[in-house]
Amino acid sequence: IEKGDIVSYGACGLPFYLSGEFDDISELIKTPVGVTRDVNFFKAVKGVEVKVNHEAVDIDRKNKRLKIKDLATGQEEEIPYDKLVIATGSNPVKPPIPGIDLQGIHTLKDIHDGTTIKQAIAESKKKKVVIVGAGMIGMECIEPFVEAGFEVNIVEKLPFVLPTFLDEEMSLLIMKHLASKGVRLFCGEGVKEFVGNKDGRVAKVITEGSEIEADLVILAIGFRPNLELAKKAGLEIGNFGIKVDPFLRTSDPDIYAGGDCVEAHNLVTGEKFYAPIGSTANKHGRVIADNLVGRNSMFRGVTGTGIVKIMGLNVARTGITEAYARQKGYDVITCINPGPDRPHFIKENKPIIIKLIVDSYSGRILGMQALGEGDVFARINTAAALISQGCTIDDVMNVDMAYSPPFSPAMDNLIVAANIIQNKRDGLARSYSPIALKKKLDAGEDFVILDVRTPAEVEAMRLPYENVVYIPLGKVRERADELPRDKEIVCMCKISLRGYEAVRILLSKGFEMDRLAFLDGGVLAWPYEKIVT
Known part of the structure; x- marks a missing residue:
C-alpha cells in the first residue's frame, strides 16, 4: 500500500x-x-x-x-x-516560520521535489539560493547550485556546519573550504522570517543576524x-x-x-x-x-555511520563525536591524524584527516571522523566494523589490512591514528587539540610554540603568533638550550609527527613532561588563522 x-x-x-x-x-x-x-x-x-x-x-x-x-x-x-x-x-521538518509557504521554498524528499527544484534552478533569474540547515542534505545541495552559477548562502542555527555529525574543529575545516569556494555561511543564526514579493514568491530570508536576498530556498532542517x-x-x-x-x-x-x-x-x-x-x-x-517467512533474523543496531561529498571534500563519521562522548560522561582520549591516503611517491595520493575518539579507561573505540580529498570511505567502514564489535585501539594494530602503494601507506592512516592514541595513553607525550591550543592563545597564556618544520615549509605557510619559535627538527637536539625550561612548549610541524619527535628529543634533554606537548594535526589540520605566501 x-x-x-x-x-x-x-x-x-x-x-x-x-x-x-x-x-x-x-x-x-x-x-x-x-x-x-x-x-x-x-x-x-x-x-x-x-x-x-x-x-x-x-x-x-x-x-x-x-x-x-x-x-x-x-x-x-x-x-x-x-x-x-x-x-x-519520514517527513521533512517545516517549522512554523512566517512565510514558509511562499513560492520558491522547497524541501528535497522525493522524485517530485527533485523535478520541481531542477526546473526552478533553470528558471531562476537572480540566481540566489538560501539553504536552511547545514546537515548532510544541506551540504549535498551546495554543489548543484554552485555549478549552476548561484550565489549560495547556508543558514545554520548552530555554530558550525554538520553540527551533530562532526566535532567543531573538523567542521571548521569544511567551513574554510566552503568559504574558499565562495559559499556564504551564516552559522549561529536561526531563520526568523521568509519575506515574499508582490507575486507571493520568496525574495528575502531574515535570520537572527542578517537579511539575505534569495529567489530560491531549500529547507534541509531534517526529517521526522x-x-x-x-x-x-x-x-x-x-x-x-x-x-x-x-x-x-x-x-x-x-x-x-x-x-x-x-x-x-x-x-x-x-x-x-x-x-x-x-x-x-x-x-x-x-x-x-x-x-x-520464519528465518529468525535479527538487527543489532547501528553505529551512526555516514558519508557525504562537499565540494570535492569527502566527509565521513562513525560512532559518536568527542562532544557527545563527554556529554555522556566518557573520559576520552582523542587524536587528529592528517596524512596522504597513499604513499607520497604515488602521484594520485591525496590528503585526508582522521579524528579518533577512544574511551580512556577501556581503550574502546567510540567514534571516528574523516575528511579530505582522498579515500575516507574505506577507513570509515573499517572503523565502523571495529566499533560495532566493541574493539579497542589495541585491536586495530592486529587487523590484517590489505597493502599496496596504489591503495594505502604501509601503515594505514587508521592504524597510525590508533598508534598516536596508544602513545598518549601510555604517557609518551601530551597533546593539544586545535581548539584547546586556540583557547590558550586567546587567553594570552605565556607559552612557546616550537615549529620544527623546514625553512621552506615555514616560508610557504606559518601561524601568525608572536610566541612561535622556529627550529628545524634536525637542529632541536643541538639547540635545545635556546628554549626556556620554565615555560610550556607546544611542538608542531605539518602533521605533528615531527612535533611528537621534538617532544621526545626535549625529554631526553631533561625538559619536564608536564611542560611539553605537541599540536594534534599540525598546521594541516589547524582550522584558524594561517599566513600563506
Missing part, C-alpha cells in the same frame, strides 16, 4: 540529479540494468501486488484488518492480514518519522520513532516496522536515537522479510 504514485526510488540520489550527474530522474526508479521498478515489475518479478495512490488509514489489531483509502476516488476498503509491516518513512498510523493503532512509540525489538517487531508481535519511521539502537552507547538512512532501511527490509 503506497500513498504516493511511485513504488520504490533512490531518494539519496536526488542531489546528484540536481548536479547533472545523470539527466533522467527515472534512473532513480530503475534497476541497474534499466528495468523500471513499477507496479508491473513488482507483480511480474516479485509476485507482489502493489496499490499506489492508496493510503493506509487505520489498523484494527484485534481483528487483524487494515483499512485503506483510494486517494483518487475516496473509496475505502479493508484488507485482512496475518502479519503487517509499517514502513511509513511519520508516526500517525502507528500512534492511531496504539503501538508503543519511543522518543525517536516506533519502538521495535531486535527482530523489528513492534509492541504487537504481528506487526513489524522498519526504515525511517523506527527508532534505532546505538551500538556505542546502548541508547535509542534517530538515524534515518537508506542503507539501514534496506537492511531492515531484509530482516523483516526473513522473519515473515
Whole structure:
C-alpha cells in the first residue's frame, strides 16, 4: 500500500540529479540494468501486488484488518492480514516560520521535489539560493547550485556546519573550504522570517543576524518519522520513532516496522536515537522479510555511520563525536591524524584527516571522523566494523589490512591514528587539540610554540603568533638550550609527527613532561588563522 504514485526510488540520489550527474530522474526508479521498478515489475518479478495512490488509514489489531483509502476516488476498503509491516518513512521538518509557504521554498524528499527544484534552478533569474540547515542534505545541495552559477548562502542555527555529525574543529575545516569556494555561511543564526514579493514568491530570508536576498530556498532542517498510523493503532512509540525489538517487531508481535519511521539502537552507547538512512532501511527490509517467512533474523543496531561529498571534500563519521562522548560522561582520549591516503611517491595520493575518539579507561573505540580529498570511505567502514564489535585501539594494530602503494601507506592512516592514541595513553607525550591550543592563545597564556618544520615549509605557510619559535627538527637536539625550561612548549610541524619527535628529543634533554606537548594535526589540520605566501 503506497500513498504516493511511485513504488520504490533512490531518494539519496536526488542531489546528484540536481548536479547533472545523470539527466533522467527515472534512473532513480530503475534497476541497474534499466528495468523500471513499477507496479508491473513488482507483480511480474516479485509476485507482489502493489496499490499506489492508496493510503493506509487505520489498523484494527484485534481483528487483524487494515483499512485503506483510494486517494483518487475516496473509496475505502479493508484488507485482512496475518502479519503487517509499517514502513511509513519520514517527513521533512517545516517549522512554523512566517512565510514558509511562499513560492520558491522547497524541501528535497522525493522524485517530485527533485523535478520541481531542477526546473526552478533553470528558471531562476537572480540566481540566489538560501539553504536552511547545514546537515548532510544541506551540504549535498551546495554543489548543484554552485555549478549552476548561484550565489549560495547556508543558514545554520548552530555554530558550525554538520553540527551533530562532526566535532567543531573538523567542521571548521569544511567551513574554510566552503568559504574558499565562495559559499556564504551564516552559522549561529536561526531563520526568523521568509519575506515574499508582490507575486507571493520568496525574495528575502531574515535570520537572527542578517537579511539575505534569495529567489530560491531549500529547507534541509531534517526529517521526522511519520508516526500517525502507528500512534492511531496504539503501538508503543519511543522518543525517536516506533519502538521495535531486535527482530523489528513492534509492541504487537504481528506487526513489524522498519526504515525511517523506527527508532534505532546505538551500538556505542546502548541508547535509542534517530538515524534515518537508506542503507539501514534496506537492511531492515531484509530482516523483516526473513522473519515473515520464519528465518529468525535479527538487527543489532547501528553505529551512526555516514558519508557525504562537499565540494570535492569527502566527509565521513562513525560512532559518536568527542562532544557527545563527554556529554555522556566518557573520559576520552582523542587524536587528529592528517596524512596522504597513499604513499607520497604515488602521484594520485591525496590528503585526508582522521579524528579518533577512544574511551580512556577501556581503550574502546567510540567514534571516528574523516575528511579530505582522498579515500575516507574505506577507513570509515573499517572503523565502523571495529566499533560495532566493541574493539579497542589495541585491536586495530592486529587487523590484517590489505597493502599496496596504489591503495594505502604501509601503515594505514587508521592504524597510525590508533598508534598516536596508544602513545598518549601510555604517557609518551601530551597533546593539544586545535581548539584547546586556540583557547590558550586567546587567553594570552605565556607559552612557546616550537615549529620544527623546514625553512621552506615555514616560508610557504606559518601561524601568525608572536610566541612561535622556529627550529628545524634536525637542529632541536643541538639547540635545545635556546628554549626556556620554565615555560610550556607546544611542538608542531605539518602533521605533528615531527612535533611528537621534538617532544621526545626535549625529554631526553631533561625538559619536564608536564611542560611539553605537541599540536594534534599540525598546521594541516589547524582550522584558524594561517599566513600563506
